[in-house]
Amino acid sequence: GAVVSQHPSWVICKSGTSVKIECRSLDFQATTMFWYRQFPKQSLMLMATSNEGSKATYEQGVEKDKFLINHASLTLSTLTVTSAHPEDSSFYICSASKRQTFKMGGYTFGSGTRLTVV
Amino acid sequence: AQSVTQPDIHITVSEGASLELRCNYSYGATPYLFWYVQSPGQGLQLLLKYFSGDTLVQGIKGFEAEFKRSQSSFNLRKPSVHWSDAAEYFCAGDTGGGNKLTFGTGTQLKVEL
Numbered sequence: 001g002a003v004v005s006q007h008p009s010w011v012i013c014k015s016g017t018s019v020k021i022e023c024r025s026l027d028f029q030a031t032t033m034f035w036y037r038q039f040p041k042q043s044l045m046l047m048a049t050s051n052e053g054s055k056a057t058y059e060q061g062v063e064k065d066k067f068l069i070n071h072a073s074l075t076l077s078t079l080t081v082t083s084a085h086p087e088d089s090s091f092y093i094c095s096a097s098k099r100q101t102f103k104m105g106g107y108t109f110g111s112g113t114r115l116t117v118v
Numbered sequence: 119a120q121s122v123t124q125p126d127i128h129i130t131v132s133e134g135a136s137l138e139l140r141c142n143y144s145y146g147a148t149p150y151l152f153w154y155v156q157s158p159g160q161g162l163q164l165l166l167k168y169f170s171g172d173t174l175v176q177g178i179k180g181f182e183a184e185f186k187r188s189q190s191s192f193n194l195r196k197p198s199v200h201w202s203d204a205a206e207y208f209c210a211g212d213t214g215g216g217n218k219l220t221f222g223t224g225t226q227l228k229v230e231l
Contacts, residue, residue, distance in 0.1 A: 006161070032216060043208065043223045044162075093161055097216035103169055106152065107212075107219055111161035 006110025023094030029074035030096035124222035141209030
C-alpha cells in the first residue's frame with residue numbers, strides 16, 4: 001500500500017533556530033500534501049495544503065512566514081519552522097493524496113515529528 | 119460549515135465487550151468518511167473508509183462502520199474489544215477528491231482488563 005515517510009521522528013532545537021521536517025511519498029506520486037499540527041490530547045489541525053510546484057495554501061491563523069512549506073516534487077514536501085520558540089513545540093504530521101487514485105488510496109499519513117523547542 | 123463531530127471524548131470498555139464510537143457529520147452533500155486510529159506518539163492508521171455504495175463498511179482489525187444518511191452518522195463498531203485496541207480514534211470527512219480532510223475531536227478508548 002501507499003507509504004509516507006516523515007523525518008525526523010523527533011527533534012529538539014534551541015529557541016531562535018530553524019528546523020526542517022521532510023515528508024516523502026515512497027511508492028506513489030502525491031498531487032497534494034498536507035501538514036497538520038497536533039497538541040497533546042487534541043485533534044489534528046490542518047496548517048496548510050501544498051500542491052506540487054505551487055505555493056502552499058495556509059489555513060486561517062497559520063503564519064506563513066513562520067511555517068515555510070515547500071513542495072518541490074511529487075514525492076517530497078518540507079515544513080520549515082523558522083525562528084522556533086517553545087510555543088511551537090508540538091507534534092507535526094504530514095499526509096499525502098493522489099487525485100487520480102484517491103478513491104482507492106485516500107489519504108496516507110506519515111508517522112509524525114515531535115518537535116521540542118528549548 | 120463542514121464538520122465532523124465525535125460526541126464522546128473518553129470511552130472505557132471491558133476487554134471482550136462490544137464497542138461503538140459515535141461520529142456525526144455535517145456536509146452539504148454526502149462526504150467521504152474515514153476512521154483512523156492513533157497510538158501515543160504515532161501517526162494515523164486508516165481503519166476504514168466510506169465513499170459510496172454499501173453502507174456497512176468493513177475495515178482492518180475487526181472494525182466496521184455503518185453510514186446512516188438519515189442520522190448523518192458514521193459510527194464505528196467492534197463486536198469484541200481487545201486490550202490492544204486502546205488508543206485515540208478519529209473520525210474524518212472529505213468533500214471528495216482528496217483536497218481537505220476535516221477531523222473530529224477524537225475519542226480516547228480505554229480497555230479494562
